[in-house]
Amino acid sequence: MKRERGHFSGSVAVIGGHDHVHALRRLCEEYPDIKWQAVVLPPDSTPCLFLHEDQSMPEGSFRIQNDINENTPTKVDIIGGPFSGIIYAVEELISQGGSDKARMALPSETLEDTPGLTYRTFWTWDHSTNWELSQIGQQEIGVFNPYGKPPGGFLRDYKRCVDFCSKNRIAAIVIYGFLRDSHGGVEAAKELCSYAKERGVRILPGIAIGSYGGVYWEGDNQYNLATWLRKNPQAAATLEKGVGFQICDLAFPLNFPRSDYTLSACPSAPETMAWMEEGVSWLCETFEIGGINIEAGDYGVCGCSRCVARRANEKEAARRRDVHGDYWSHTDMADNFPRLFNAARKARPDTWIYSEIQWDNLLDPVSLEAQRRLPVGGIYQHTTNRTYWKRISAELTKSYVEELPMQPNVLRCQFACQWNGDERTERYALNAPVFAEMAQLSYRTGMKGLTIWGEPSPWYATVELSYLAFARFSWDPSLQYEEFMSRDVAPLFGGMEAAEKFVIAANEIDANQRLPLERLEALQRVCLEHRTSGEVGRRWLSLEEIISRRIYMGE
Structure with missing residues (x-):
């Protein structure tokens, strides 16, 4: 009974x-x-x-x-x-x-x-995270960008993001640009960490070994890379080639203007790693962070004689030189990550410490011997662009993941955002199906987590549904998409029929960079027919805005 x-x-x-x-x-x-x-x-x-x-x-x-x-x-x-x-x-x-x-x-x-995937994470840059829409200075792409919002914008954006994550069981937020003088420096970062911890969300500052500004991305601080290199010029890197990279799945070239942001330190210089280790300890001791996302940097590799001798990895060098145009070194990460891992764990034993294994090489490892030196307990993150995802979805198996030399492993989606696709941005597209697929495949193959970009506001209903799919399927990978639509999506539109019409219209917009004006106007009428007041109306309005912009532009 x-x-x-x-x-x-x-x-x-x-x-x-x-x-x-x-x-x-x-x-x-x-x-x-x-x-x-x-x-x-x-x-x-x-x-x-x-x-x-x-x-x-x-x-x-x-x-x-x-x-x-x-x-x-x-x-x-x-x-x-x-x-x-x-x-x-x-x-x-x-x-x-x-x-x-x-x-x-x-x-x-x-x-x-209980969560199906332990590590459920948003990845963000501070300058292009736009959750508070009532302020100037929004940006949508870039890695070496100044911060253009008012100083309080950092906390206004990220507190909204934290609130969403707390309510929807998204465990962590990676923040590159976590520390800048221009958006509050140490005090603002402390306030955000305290706010997030109280709400059950881990804040993970993003750093790179000897690049990406060090521990303090921008400002007059002893752990800012440009500040430190001015006092230690002998530790500067000698890059193999110019700063920058290009993503094959992106239709336009990326711009990397020279500035303090593009400076790098030599990872073979003893003083570089001593400074990085000290900076990581300071980071963990000063802020209530939930972890750190650490990479070796992805816009250039030091080619000095010490680095070349230390690496001695021709397969890795060939990927940079001849085939893929890689701008990173797995050997650098394997040689130096353990020191930073140990420094962080000593200061905060419960931290999540991500190690970037970089792009499009999960099925094509280039440095297994080096990766065997990576410590157990790090979280090893494999990034995939759209084309490579097709391979992963077809070829990745549980036995393969179990045999990887580093454990545990997670996927990071580098598409369904601004970094793949045509001249439009995919960050406002309806990415819910692919996030569901990635979560399910991760669980099925023994990957322990999934990371997606979490920068745009869920004011856009397509973004809102994409985030909800990520949250629901990473928590419960056994969920069926039809159940997600009926349980989670339909109530947001007042019923399944309206929800399905929204999805059909959004998918058509996403699939076609250009459409005849009469078709755009027909899709606009669908939005107008369903636009009511309140949150249901807001969701249709957000799609109508995208369509109306295209009508105005004539395509």
């Missing part, structure tokens, strides 16, 4: 509310007419919600169990895995609680859930 659903109303004691302040905040926001009281000991006559963290559970997992009895007050236990489990459980409770602000329905049975 199925148990009757209980409810919370009136006064509810929250044991653990002082420790899990955001969980309590979310209950107060969604059910303001219930008197939620953070207490230390459970009272005898008041319904109680217990919040317990269990370090033995997988990160983010949770269990909700209740005790409904006619003779005693309702008691609900939430047991969550470290860092985010309590947050996810409370969001689940809210999602099932109903719309009555004074009466929260409770699940009748015990609920348990």
